Amino acid sequence: MDTDGKHTAGGEGAVARNKHPEETVQLILDVAFRLFMEKGYERTSIQDIIDRLGGLSKGAIYHHFKSKDDILMAVTDRMTAQSNQMLADIRDCGNLSGREKLKRIFKESISRPVQNDIFTVAPNFHDNPKLLFSLLHDTIDEVAPNYILPIIRQGIADGTIETEYPEQLAELILLAANVWMNPMIFDSSVEESCRKFMVFGQMLRGFGLDIVDDEMLKRLRELTAIYQEARS
Amino acid sequence: MDTDGKHTAGGEGAVARNKHPEETVQLILDVAFRLFMEKGYERTSIQDIIDRLGGLSKGAIYHHFKSKDDILMAVTDRMTAQSNQMLADIRDCGNLSGREKLKRIFKESISRPVQNDIFTVAPNFHDNPKLLFSLLHDTIDEVAPNYILPIIRQGIADGTIETEYPEQLAELILLAANVWMNPMIFDSSVEESCRKFMVFGQMLRGFGLDIVDDEMLKRLRELTAIYQEARS
DNA sequence: TTTATACATACCGCCGGACGGTATTTAAAA
DNA sequence: TTTTAAATACCGTCCGGCGGTATGTATAAA
Numbered sequence: 001m002d003t004d005g006k007h008t009a010g011g012e013g014a015v016a017r018n019k020h021p022e023e024t025v026q027l028i029l030d031v032a033f034r035l036f037m038e039k040g041y042e043r044t045s046i047q048d049i050i051d052r053l054g055g056l057s058k059g060a061i062y063h064h065f066k067s068k069d070d071i072l073m074a075v076t077d078r079m080t081a082q083s084n085q086m087l088a089d090i091r092d093c094g095n096l097s098g099r100e101k102l103k104r105i106f107k108e109s110i111s112r113p114v115q116n117d118i119f120t121v122a123p124n125f126h127d128n129p130k131l132l133f134s135l136l137h138d139t140i141d142e143v144a145p146n147y148i149l150p151i152i153r154q155g156i157a158d159g160t161i162e163t164e165y166p167e168q169l170a171e172l173i174l175l176a177a178n179v180w181m182n183p184m185i186f187d188s189s190v191e192e193s194c195r196k197f198m199v200f201g202q203m204l205r206g207f208g209l210d211i212v213d214d215e216m217l218k219r220l221r222e223l224t225a226i227y228q229e230a231r232s
Numbered sequence: 233m234d235t236d237g238k239h240t241a242g243g244e245g246a247v248a249r250n251k252h253p254e255e256t257v258q259l260i261l262d263v264a265f266r267l268f269m270e271k272g273y274e275r276t277s278i279q280d281i282i283d284r285l286g287g288l289s290k291g292a293i294y295h296h297f298k299s300k301d302d303i304l305m306a307v308t309d310r311m312t313a314q315s316n317q318m319l320a321d322i323r324d325c326g327n328l329s330g331r332e333k334l335k336r337i338f339k340e341s342i343s344r345p346v347q348n349d350i351f352t353v354a355p356n357f358h359d360n361p362k363l364l365f366s367l368l369h370d371t372i373d374e375v376a377p378n379y380i381l382p383i384i385r386q387g388i389a390d391g392t393i394e395t396e397y398p399e400q401l402a403e404l405i406l407l408a409a410n411v412w413m414n415p416m417i418f419d420s421s422v423e424e425s426c427r428k429f430m431v432f433g434q435m436l437r438g439f440g441l442d443i444v445d446d447e448m449l450k451r452l453r454e455l456t457a458i459y460q461e462a463r464s
Numbered sequence: 465t466t467t468a469t470a471c472a473t474a475c476c477g478c479c480g481g482a483c484g485g486t487a488t489t490t491a492a493a494a
Numbered sequence: 495t496t497t498t499a500a501a502t503a504c505c506g507t508c509c510g511g512c513g514g515t516a517t518g519t520a521t522a523a524a
Contacts (some may be wrong), residue, residue: 018470019521019522021469045511045512045513046513046514047511047512056471056472057471057472057473058472058473059470059471060471062514063471064470066514067514068513068514129361129362129364130361130362132361132365133358133361133364133365165427165428165431167424167427168424168430168431169431171412171428172412172428172432172435175407175411176404176407179407180403180407192400195397195400196397196403196404198396198400199400199401200404202395202438202439203435203438203439205438206434206438206439207434207435207438249488249489249502249503250503250504251489251503253502256503256504277479277480278479278480278481279479288504289504289505290480290481290506291483291503291506292504292505294480294481294482295504296503296504299481300480300481
């Protein structure tokens with residue numbers, strides 16, 4: 001009976017160890033993620049997290065994570081994980097040119113915005129420098145070399161991309177797409193977002209790429225509209 | 233006698249108010265700037281600042297600044313002030329085309345790197361998210377619309393720049409130049425910096441601009457070499 | 465029974481900041 | 495010119511809360 005542990009909510013007896021500690025870890029991460037998004041990393045105290053944990057204590061947190069920064073890293077890892085999965089799938093897809101892969105990536109990231117979760121909490125990335133920075137360096141240090149670079153190399157090989165410096169192009173593209181055009185970082189109106197996208201497209205044309213089409217623009221319009229609504 | 237106040241260094245009598253409080257403000261800013269650069273904003277405590285102030289107390293700081301964040305803002309303002317002055321000079325220079333103005337800006341920022349001061353403290357912008365963010369938003373919200381945008385508009389008018397969206401192009405250029413190519417933010421080897429610059433040049437060519445020349449590349453090499461040395 | 469795990473609790477040092485007090489300068493009144 | 499009231503520049507102390515640690519304890523696995 002009650003083989004599935006859980007921390008017995010109201011029992012007078014001591015609440016003791018959970019048989020499935022990973023659930024606790026996920027719970028902490030869930031709570032921390034929401035709080036970091038809602039209030040910002042710096043303004044979220046450990047006590048804030050504890051208060052929303054439903055009975056768990058500070059000891060529990062510091063048993064599973066060695067510091068507040070450690071929690072932040074785990075949170076960002078979880079945030080990027082599924083996005084990275086998508087990138088890996090496209091990267092390893094056999095029968096696509098470099099240009100087609102890049103185009104598909106942009107389409108995917110527009111249609112499924114990192115995680116629908118994110119939009120339910122109305123995140124403010126500005127005034128959340130540490131969280132943003134964590135994602136920024138992940139973008140440059142992990143995503144660019146591991147996911148975009150191979151695609152660009154392929155694009156050079158199959159003639160759809162023109163550059164002598166694939167590593168740097170990968171970084172530049174990601175910085176523009178993931179940071180500059182990210183409505184969660186630089187909040188733009190729908191019009192501004194579309195203009196950014198047009199400029200982005202012109203920039204890519206300078207590297208031989210042509211990936212902008214009307215369908216993408218339409219999706220982008222919808223997305224930014226939804227996001228703006230969520231923030232109001 | 234002693235009309236110039238200063239806090240009497242060793243006198244047994246009380247140390248009292250300075251007749252020139254602006255000097256005190258500048259002193260606080262000097263100390264804070266160095267500490268923020270050396271240790272990062274977050275790891276610099278008010279006490280750290282006090283300790284280097286030479287007798288001034290916490291009350292003095294909180295008399296002139298209303299919070300630690302307020303100090304940060306003042307520090308970044310002072311950092312960008314002289315850089316902005318240079319931008320304004322070039323922007324308002326009469327007999328130059330848009331392209332020539334942009335080119336001159338890049339040359340200037342390469343030859344006089346924000347402030348020589350910065351290099352004497354071996355700053356680490358990574359792991360200093362708040363300071364970086366402060367500069368980042370200043371770049372997008374102030375520098376882009378007030379300094380670069382007018383130049384780009386002029387470039388469109390005189391035919392040296394091709395784009396339908398000058399506001400967005402201004403942002404993109406600054407993001408690439410001031411953030412991505414900034415060795416203090418993304419530490420790159422000399423080789424990497426030059427490659428970034430080449431990619432940057434190719435990007436600009438997509439907008440009709442051609443500003444890369446050998447002289448700039450040479451200067452860039454020297455600059456990043458110096459910077460790397462300062463960090464080792 | 466022992467050992468490792470999954471927590472709870474109590475505690476610590478430090479931090480940003482508020483505040484009351486005080487000496488000095490400034491400005492106006494006399 | 496002197497007197498005086500107000501504003502300024504700073505000092506010293508105190509506080510709640512913060513991130514983090516040390517220790518204790520009940521349970522699961524061995």
